[in-house]
Amino acid sequence: ALIITDECINCDVCEPACPNDAISMGVEIYVIEPSRCTECVGHFDEPQCQMLCPVECIPRDPAHVETEAELLAKAEHLKALK
Ligand code: SF4
């Protein structure tokens, strides 16, 4: 999963771009729900939020490092829930 750092300026560009509805407004800044972030695997070649963020504040979350296979499995799981 990716994580939004405190450099976020709450521009709201990333939230509608997420194919998994993983991004929402938190207490002070936007946040990513790690159980819903597939790093866009299963949907796009590149993480959409990371591509669009004007201040580049969305790195990989060191607390949620996942393999490509794990991310794909998560994407399939989320699709099955829809
Ligand atoms: Fe959503 Fe993709 Fe960003 Fe993860 S990397 S929060 S799935 S847009």
Ligand code: SF4
């Ligand atoms: Fe924050 Fe970047 Fe998302 Fe804008 S695109 S709300 S600056 S994380």
